[in-house]
Amino acid sequence: MSLKRVFKAQWLLATVMLLGLLVSACTTSSTPSTTNSNTPGTNTGGGPAFPTSPLALRTPSFGQQEAPTVKVLSSADPTVIVQFTLTPASIKALFPNATALVTVIEGNPAVSDFDTVIVDAQNMPPNQKFTVFFTELSAKPFGHAEYVGDVITRGDGSAESIFHLIALGAFAADNRAPTVTSTDQTGEASGIQLEHVGMWFDGVRAARQVLNNPNIPGTPFDGGAGALHAGPQAMTDGQTQPVI
Amino acid sequence: MQFVRRIISKCAIPLATLLLILSMQAGMASAATKAATTLQSAAKSLSQANDINASAAFLRQLQRAGKLASSVHVLSSLGQTTIVQFALVPSGIKQAFPNATGLVTIVRGDRNNAFSDTTIVDVQHMPPNITFTIFYIELANKPFGNVEYVADLTTRGDGSGETIFQNIAFVAFAMDARNPGTSTDGQEGITSGINLEHMGMWFSSLQAAQKVLNNPSLQGTLFDAGNPPLHAGPQAMTDGQTLPVF
Amino acid sequence: MIRITISKRIAFLSVLLLAMAIAGTVFAQTIGASSSIDAGRQIRNQSFQPETLREMVQRHQLASTVQVLASQPPSVVIQFPLFPSGVKKAFPQATGVVTIVQGNPAVSLFDSVTVDVSHMPPDITFTIFFIELANKPFGHVEYIADLHTRDDGSGESSFQAITLVAFAADNRTPTITSQDQSGAASGIQLEHLGMWFSSLQDAQKALGDTTLKGTLFDGGNPPLHAGPQAMTDGQTDPVF
Numbered sequence: 001m002s003l004k005r006v007f008k009a010q011w012l013l014a015t016v017m018l019l020g021l022l023v024s025a026c027t028t029s030s031t032p033s034t035t036n037s038n039t040p041g042t043n044t045g046g047g048p049a050f051p052t053s054p055l056a057l058r059t060p061s062f063g064q065q066e067a068p069t070v071k072v073l074s075s076a077d078p079t080v081i082v083q084f085t086l087t088p089a090s091i092k093a094l095f096p097n098a099t100a101l102v103t104v105i106e107g108n109p110a111v112s113d114f115d116t117v118i119v120d121a122q123n124m125p126p127n128q129k130f131t132v133f134f135t136e137l138s139a140k141p142f143g144h145a146e147y148v149g150d151v152i153t154r155g156d157g158s159a160e161s162i163f164h165l166i167a168l169g170a171f172a173a174d175n176r177a178p179t180v181t182s183t184d185q186t187g188e189a190s191g192i193q194l195e196h197v198g199m200w201f202d203g204v205r206a207a208r209q210v211l212n213n214p215n216i217p218g219t220p221f222d223g224g225a226g227a228l229h230a231g232p233q234a235m236t237d238g239q240t241q242p243v244i
Numbered sequence: 245m246q247f248v249r250r251i252i253s254k255c256a257i258p259l260a261t262l263l264l265i266l267s268m269q270a271g272m273a274s275a276a277t278k279a280a281t282t283l284q285s286a287a288k289s290l291s292q293a294n295d296i297n298a299s300a301a302f303l304r305q306l307q308r309a310g311k312l313a314s315s316v317h318v319l320s321s322l323g324q325t326t327i328v329q330f331a332l333v334p335s336g337i338k339q340a341f342p343n344a345t346g347l348v349t350i351v352r353g354d355r356n357n358a359f360s361d362t363t364i365v366d367v368q369h370m371p372p373n374i375t376f377t378i379f380y381i382e383l384a385n386k387p388f389g390n391v392e393y394v395a396d397l398t399t400r401g402d403g404s405g406e407t408i409f410q411n412i413a414f415v416a417f418a419m420d421a422r423n424p425g426t427s428t429d430g431q432e433g434i435t436s437g438i439n440l441e442h443m444g445m446w447f448s449s450l451q452a453a454q455k456v457l458n459n460p461s462l463q464g465t466l467f468d469a470g471n472p473p474l475h476a477g478p479q480a481m482t483d484g485q486t487l488p489v490f
Numbered sequence: 491m492i493r494i495t496i497s498k499r500i501a502f503l504s505v506l507l508l509a510m511a512i513a514g515t516v517f518a519q520t521i522g523a524s525s526s527i528d529a530g531r532q533i534r535n536q537s538f539q540p541e542t543l544r545e546m547v548q549r550h551q552l553a554s555t556v557q558v559l560a561s562q563p564p565s566v567v568i569q570f571p572l573f574p575s576g577v578k579k580a581f582p583q584a585t586g587v588v589t590i591v592q593g594n595p596a597v598s599l600f601d602s603v604t605v606d607v608s609h610m611p612p613d614i615t616f617t618i619f620f621i622e623l624a625n626k627p628f629g630h631v632e633y634i635a636d637l638h639t640r641d642d643g644s645g646e647s648s649f650q651a652i653t654l655v656a657f658a659a660d661n662r663t664p665t666i667t668s669q670d671q672s673g674a675a676s677g678i679q680l681e682h683l684g685m686w687f688s689s690l691q692d693a694q695k696a697l698g699d700t701t702l703k704g705t706l707f708d709g710g711n712p713p714l715h716a717g718p719q720a721m722t723d724g725q726t727d728p729v730f
Contacts, residue, residue, distance in 0.1 A: 048575070048625075048724075049724075050573045050624075050722065050723075050724025050725065051555070051571075051573065051724070052553070052554045052555060052725065053554065053555065054554060054555050054556065054557050055555065055557050055569055055570065055571050055587065057557060057559070071562055073559050073560065073561055073567065074559065074560060075557075075559055075567075075569060075589070076557065076569045076571070076587045076589075077587070078587070078606060078608075079569070079587060079589055079604070079606065081559070081561075081567060081589070081591075083561060083562040083565065085562070101562050101563075101564065101565060101593070101594075103561070103562075103565055103567075103591060103593060105589065105591060105602070105604060107587075107589065107604035107605075107606045107646045107648060108606045108608075108644065108646050110644070111398075111606065111640070111644050111645065111646045112396070112646055112648075113395055113396040113397060113398065113407045113409070113646070114394075114395040114396065114407070114409045114648070116591070116602050116604065116648055118565070118591060118593040118602060119593075120564065120565065120593040120594040120597065122564075122594070135421070136420075140421075141421050141422040142421035142422075143420060143421060143422060144418070144419070144420050144421070145418075145419055145420075145421050145437075146392055146418070147412045147415070147416060147417060148360075148411055148412060149359050149360035149410070149411055149412055150358070150359040150360065150412075151359060152357065152359060154597070158594070158596070158597045159597065160593045160594055160597045160598055160599065161359040161360070162410070162593070162600075162602055162650060163359075163360055163410050163411050164395075164408070164409045164410045164411070164648060165394055165395060165409050165410065165411040166393045166394060166395060166396075166469065168469075169393065169468075169469025169470055170393060170469070171393060171469055172390070172391075172392070172418060172420075173390070173391050173466050174389060174390045174391070174418075175381075175386075175387050175388040175389060175390075175391055175465075175466060176387045176389060178465065178466045178474065179473075179474070181473040184469065184470055184471060186470040186471040187470075187471030187472065188471055188472060188473055189469060189470050189471050189472070189473055190466035190467075190468075190469075190473040190474055190475075190476075191391075191466055191469075219421075220419055220421060220424035220436030220437055221421075221436075222415075222436075223412060223414075223415025223416065223417055223429075223432075223435060223436075223437075224415045224429070224432045224435060225429070225432040225433050225434075225435060226433075226434070226435070227424075227426040227434050227435055227436045228424075228436055229436075230436075372641075373613075373640065373641040398640060400613055400638060400640075401612075401613035401641055
């Protein structure tokens with residue numbers, strides 16, 4: 001008799017469990033989308049014919065002394081597109097494969113209100129914020145500097161930031177001494193040209209942790225509260241000659 | 245065989261119970277996650293609706309303390325965002341274009357996630373079909389101090405114009421890293437470098453300025469990039485404040 | 491009696507096994523769903539690589555006017571021209587160049603687009619649309635940005651938007667698909683670009699034609715207040 005009850009209970013339990021699983025299957029499983037393609041036919045509408053030949057590409061001149069790492073792309077007139085790489089500086093020992101590509105686009109130099117700057121990084125310290133600066137010199141002591149923006153790496157160490165600002169003509173100046181000049185890609189120009197790009201740890205504490213070195217001193221390469229709260233340079237264009 | 249049957253019969257109920265609990269937990273966890281996400285979104289919306297934007301409140305406090313210009317409007321934006329607006333007024337063009345106006349809007353998203361600020365400069369009644377340069381500057385008035393060239397703005401035929409650019413604005417600063425120094429940022433306190441907390445617009449071309457303002461004796465300034473030096477014109481628009489505007 | 495007990499036991503164990511099989515299927519499905527999402531993005535990333543795009547131009551899956559630039563990896567940069575359509579008679583020299591940049595397709599949050607024009611009607615605002623078809627009736631459309639020409643007819647607009655995989659869809663019929671460079675994709679692909687007069691009155695004045703009719707190619711009130719198309723990529727094959 002008790003054995004009958006046991007089996008009845010087991011059946012009941014099994015049935016309830018099965019029902020529970022079926023219900024949870026209905027709520028958790030994603031319904032695969034039914035492909036019912038309804039591709040519209042291409043209809044040119046019998047409109048006027050237009051040329052089908054590709055744009056002629058040319059390589060615009062870009063200053064006389066740019067660094068050998070700078071690639072001036074062959075592009076359609078009137079655009080100017082340059083690219084160059086950043087290489088690891090302080091992070092080199094721990095992140096030897098860190099790379100970054102900087103792309104600078106000037107649609108039409110005669111008309112552009114600003115340049116588009118795209119910074120793409122890979123294999124960098126993950127989940128970290130870095131600052132991007134235009135600098136006078138690529139290496140210490142870096143000279144005059146301009147804070148451009150930030151780059152925040154993802155969990156896999158990759159990142160991308162896009163800025164709209166003056167890049168190819170960036171310069172630093174103190175108007176109390178307006179006659180200071182330096183040489184630009186176009187020739188002599190006002191101010192101190194900022195023709196290099198670098199990335200810094202935005203926080204020295206983060207840098208000490210990532211680089212496992214509690215003695216790293218702070219640097220000025222971040223804005224905001226607290227002087228010298230930024231970390232060391234992480235990436236550099238590493239060139240003597242200008243890159244922008 | 246009987247022993248095996250006893251084992252099976254004794255284990256079946258606990259095993260079935262365990263499987264039942266696990267399957268229900270899986271279903272409940274999934275439902276709970278969805279419910280939690282829904283609740284989180286609802287809570288976030290509610291908190292945003294009732295939110296007193298801490299950064300906006302802080303900026304208004306700075307205004308009351310005389311550390312941010314009273315001409316700055318700190319908008320009541322939703323939490324995590326900061327939006328300020330301030331006017332530009334005619335300086336070098338005041339006599340010829342007295343109705344010239346400008347509005348600057350600076351937006352910062354979440355301070356922890358944003359990679360730049362977005363700045364929008366809108367102008368009206370300015371000299372038409374002229375390119376002006378936009379600079380962040382240390383001082384609103386001459387000698388202007390340290391400067392940073394950020395963008396251009398070209399006015400249309402009716403003297404209106406707009407430009408939008410993305411870079412660091414709220415904590416913009418100038419420095420020579422050989423000797424960076426420190427200064428006081430209106431909002432941040434002591435910071436590295438020289439804080440740039442004003443904005444102005446200059447004629448990008450001296451010749452254009454001389455023509456527009458009908459004054460051939462105007463002198464060149466450094467307020468444009470490229471060759472030759474001092475080829476820019478005078479300042480056209482200024483925020484005109486002593487206290488910082490951003 | 492014993493026979494019945496054995497058959498019930500076997501049936502019960504079968505039910506248990508079935509329950510476990512269902513549980514396994516549910517979890518496998520969940521993992522499989524997320525894997526297919528990742529696979530989709532990977533396919534898309536591979537499709538938008540310079541070499542792949544050049545092959546597509548060869549196979550006429552991309553228009554022959556598209557130039558895939560020799561950019562540094564991992565970036566992708568393409569350019570194509572715009573030709574005068576509605577402004578051709580009055581402004582036959584009008585030209586345009588569209589530049590689309592992806593810094594790193596695997597990482598990009600959006601594309602960067604620059605539209606440069608020359609010799610167009612001066613001091614006029616044009617709208618920029620992504621469209622399904624280069625020519626009339628244009629099909630589905632997406633309003634992207636404006637461009638205002640200077641007094642010399644030149645102009646530039648730079649904006650950031652999803653471009654290479656732009657599509658139109660009505661989620662009431664979510665199963666509609668069309669071919670993208672990466673294969674079948676949801677919605678109707680928008681793979682052409684055009685510019686329209688934002689104002690019918692501007693168009694009538696610039697083109698000296700008061701019989702021009704209004705079009706939908708601008709946002710806001712009232713409906714059909716925009717002018718005719720000014721510039722087109724003019725291709726049958728996709729330009730992006």
